[in-house]
Amino acid sequence: MSPPTTLADCLRAHGDRVAVYTATEQLSYQTLADRVAGTVTALGTGRRLVLLETHNDTDTLVQYLGALAAGHVVIPVAAGRDHAAIMATYDPDTVVDTAGxxxxxxxxxxxxxxxxxxxxxxxxxxxxxxxxxxxxxxxxSNAAAIAEYLDIRETDRAATTLPMSYCYGLSVVHSHLLHGASLILTESSVLDDEFWSLFRRHRGTSLAGVPHTFDLLDRIGFDAMDLPHLRYVTQAGGRMPPEQVKDFATLGRRRGWQLFVMYGATEATARMAYLPPDLAESHPNSIGRPIPGGSLSIDTSGDWPDGAGHLVYRGPNVMMGYAHQASDLTLGPTLDELRTGDIARRCTDGLYEIIGRSGRFVKLYGLRIDLQQLEGTLSLHGVDALCVETDGTITVAAATSRSAEAVQQLTADAAGVPTAAVRATVVDELPRLASGKPDYHAVRAPTASDGGADTSELRVVFGEVLHLDPATIDTDASFVDLGGNSLSYVAMSVRLERALGRLPTRWHLMPLRDLQPATALRRRWGSIVETSVALRAAAIVLIVGSHADLFKLWGGAHLLLGVAGYNFGRFCLTPVPRHQRVRHLRTTIAWIAFPSIAWIAVALVLTDDYQASNLLLANKILGPSDSMTAGRLWFVEVLVWILVALTAVCCLPAADRWERYRPFGFSAAFLVFGLALRYDLLGFGLGREAWFTVLAFWFFAAGWAAAKAITVRQRVAVTAVLAVGLVGYFGDPHREALVLAGFALLIWLPALRCPAPVAAICGALAEASLQIYLTHYQVYPLFGGHPAIGVFASLAVGVVLTHLVTAARARLVGGRKTVHNGLLSGCCKFGHGILSVARRASRRR
Structure with missing residues (x-):
């Protein structure tokens, strides 16, 4: 059998093996080959220059392979970017994008x-x-070499964690298809639950990442993930700190997978060297040895110490050369070696180590960026600037009439990196040395007027909401990393919306340094309120208004229970280590239980509204059930005991592994359990009041399943289960319709756009929802026949009380360590106080 001349040639040879997995389909190699053949005709006759906008999806893969099979020349580019320069220079014959x-x-x-x-x-x-x-x-040749040293097998399944427009991402595609392995196509980030759900469902065996990917893996608790089929992890796209290399290599050895640290460049198709996994822990500074078929050497002609010099690579994967204009496409190979631009040395063990760079190149987010060319690009846009790399960011000093924010955005767009990776300062005159040359050292010095988000201001916001010392907050940490939960989430979202002008998607998992302000245009279009926040605000208004007889719209408490389940799935079950999950749950329970018990203790002394059993948040279980007011706090009781039970479940290693492996399936199982309770199929034989407590669990479970439903099919399933379960539940069709409508919004509409004042009101009410719920029973009766005033007063008292409690907590707690220590001692003192209040209440009765 003759060797393939293109990747498409080898597809049919792999027959019925699965080539592609996605969230909704899987394709065999035979089916993929048929679709590729069908694309060849659509791409046109003759040998064409094809510009292909890439996504990590089946359509892009088919179009790419079809273009190769037809002998066309492909320019893969990232979708959604400005390709005007390439279009103008190369004038492609065909463009393939989302429109076809x-x-x-x-x-x-x-x-x-x-x-x-x-x-x-x-x-x-x-x-x-x-x-x-x-x-x-x-x-x-490069695909074959990579497949050889990685030992890629037909049983391997690689997730596409990198874009196909990037040589590293394409190399994953090439090497796996060449050897009949499978691709798991997804555009989800490793921060997303849906990525890990897909990876586990299809038994992924490999991950590829740039250094930033590994930073994200550190933050999401990758070390505790149960990935039984993971065989190896590869890293390239820039130098990863040696300590991090050692940590991941050690983790891999402990968990049964291997870490391959790799070195490469687009000019070498992808890879030039790799570090064998068994040497990663002992040689974390090394790039390793040449790939099969390649060779490395050191040109020591420069003034470099200890035998160091320019690193030179030779091999069949060295590019034909550069193209600067369309006429260059006729050229054949113009070089047989690649001078990498890196300064390296060969160690005594035969491994190579990079010690510096000979030019002004930096590598960020897997991209090699020429700072000199970046300055030229800014100059073309009328911005005179000097660019340097500082601690993993591009620092820009610009002499221009534009704002620092505008320079930051322009630089980020030109470099292809997030705006958080750029710090921009506007100066009257660019710094120069006495010789007239640029003073890059002065640019690298810290400044106070960069165009990014003011991290000192954000530290203060995070510190105030989470009761931490702002000086101790790591800007690489996210809201969840810093101990944020569903209760502090509302306060933080309101503060960040005010500070940033808009909330990015999944901001609670983003590092603080990546939170950037919105543009003025986006600010003018109002504010974004997450549906869960809006529902909390609406539900508490419905509860208070219905109790005060302002109107009769029941169902708010059951909506709140669903939102609580939704937030449980988002915050308490994030991909972090098990002990951290349990700690988050304990904190959440304390934030609900302690204020509730405190208010009940006060009400026991001042009113006849509650019984001693309310202090244990167990009136529905312990009774007495004949009090007119005993059942008022059923929502708090149900929520606290649900969380206590689920904390016990999360402590079990087997349950923890199941939830990580099948997050939606795990939540769906609890929804099924909740429905069994709802229809009394288990025959527990509990008393009526105790049964009421467990009966409502299915609303919580439905919210939890909604948070984990990532596909349309899963969302439809949860919606259908809710619709069926609600029929006849209350015996009131209007109430059932209201609850279903609220859940439908939660499932299908993640956020709402509204005027800024409305967003602020929603945030304030949602943040204070617990305090409003606890206190409104004692507030609205004070206003007799004026229910509207009573409702307004109840809401206002809850909001004010929330701010007072927050301020008091901020004064008493200076840091996380103090929080934990104070919590432990406070629990003991609080317990004694509660017993004393209960004894006094008993004597008074």
Whole structure:
């Protein structure tokens, strides 16, 4: 059998093996080959230059392989970016994007070298039309070498954690398809529950990441994840700190998978060297040894110490050369070695180690960025600037009339990195040395007027809401990392909405340094309120208004229970270690139980509203059941005891593993259990009041399942279960419809846009919902026949009380350590106080 000339040639050889898994389908190699063949015709006749906007999905993969099979030359580019420079310079014959295949001319308009197959940007970033010319032999030789040292097998299944427009992401595709392995196509981030759900469901065996990916893995508790099929993890796209290399290598050895640290460049198709996993712990500074078929050498002609010099690579994967304009596409190979731009040395054990760079290149987020070219790009936009790299960010000093925020955004767009990776300062004059050369050292010095989010201000916000010392807050930590939970989430979202102008999706999992202000245009369009926050505010108004006889719209408490389950799924079951989950749950229970018990103790002394059993939040279980007011706090009782029970479940290693492996399935199982309770199918034989406590669990479970439902099918299933379960539950169709409508919003509409004042009111009411619920029974009766005033007063008292409690907690607690120590001692003192109040109440009766 002759060797394949393109990747598409080898597809049918793998037959019925699965080539592609997605969230909704799986394709065999045979089916994939058929779809690729069908695409060849659609891409047109002749040898065309094809610009392909990439997504990590089946359509992009089919179009890419189809273009290779037809002999076209492909320029993969990231979707949603400005490709005007490339379009103007190379004038592609065909453009493939989300709208489909668009031919810009009937016949091909370019002469291209017969070996040319792929054109890749060296950085995907600066808007420069400079591209790397790669041949079929480059692609196949590098894919074969990677597959050899990684020992890729037909049983391997690799998740697409990197974009296909990036040489590292493409190398994963090439090496796995060449050897009949499978791809798990997804555009989800490793921060997303849906990514890990898909990875586990399809038994993923490998992950690829740049250093930033590993930072994210650290934050989400990757070390505690149960990934039984994971075989190896690869890292490239920039230097990872040696300590982190050692940590992940040690983790891999302990958990049964291997870490491959790799070194490469787009000019070498992808990979030039790799560090064998058994050497990662002992040689974390090393890039390892050359890939099969390649060689490394050191050019010591420069003034470098200890045998160091320019690192030079030779191998069949070295690019044909660069293209700067369309006429360069006719050129054949112009070099047989690659001078990497890195300064390295060869150690006595034969491994190579990078000690510096010879040019002004930096690598961020897997992109190699030429700072000199970046300055040129800014100059074309009328911004005179100097750019340096400082602690993993691009620092820019600009002499311009534009704002620092505008310079920051322009630089981030030009470099292809998040705005959080840029610090911009506007100066009257660029710093120069006496010789007139740029003073890059002065640019690197810290400034106070960068265009990013003011992290000192955000530290204060995080400190005030989470009761931490702002000086101790790590800007690489997220809201969840810092101990945030569903109760502090509302206060934080309101404060951040005010500070940033808008809330990014999944902001609670983002590091503080990545939280950036909205543009003025986005601010004008009002505020975003998460549906869960809006429902909390609406539910508490419904509860108070119905109790005060202002109107009769029942169902608010059951909506609150569903929102509590939704937040339980989002905050208490984030992908963090088991002990951290349990700690979050204990804190959440304390935040609910302690204020409730405190208010009950006060009410016991001042009123006849409650019984001693209310102090234990167990009136529905312990009775007495004949009091007119004894059942008022059923919502708090149900919620606290549900959380206590689920904390016990989360302590079990087997349950913890199941939840991580099948988050939706795990929550759905509890929803089924809740429905069994709802229809009394288990025959527990509990008393009526005790049964009421467990009967409402299914609302909590439904909210939990809604938080974990990531596909349309799962959301439809949860909605259908709710619709069926609600029929006849209250005996009031209007109440059942109201609750179903609220849940439907929670499931299908994650956020609402509204005027800023409405958003502020929603935030205040949602944050104070617990205090309003606890105190409104004692407040609205004070206003007799004026229910509207009573409702307003109840809401206001709860809001004021919330602010007073928050202020008191902030004064008493200076840091996280103090929180924990104070909580322990406070529990003991609080317990004694509660017993004393109960004894006095008993004597008074």
């Amino acid at each position: 295949v668009r031919h810009r001319r009937r016949e091909p308009g370019h002469r291209m070298h017969e070996d040319l197959t792929l054109l890749l940007s060296t950085s995907g970033s600066t808007g420069s039309p400079k591209l790397v010319r790669l041949s079929r032999a480059n692609l196949l």
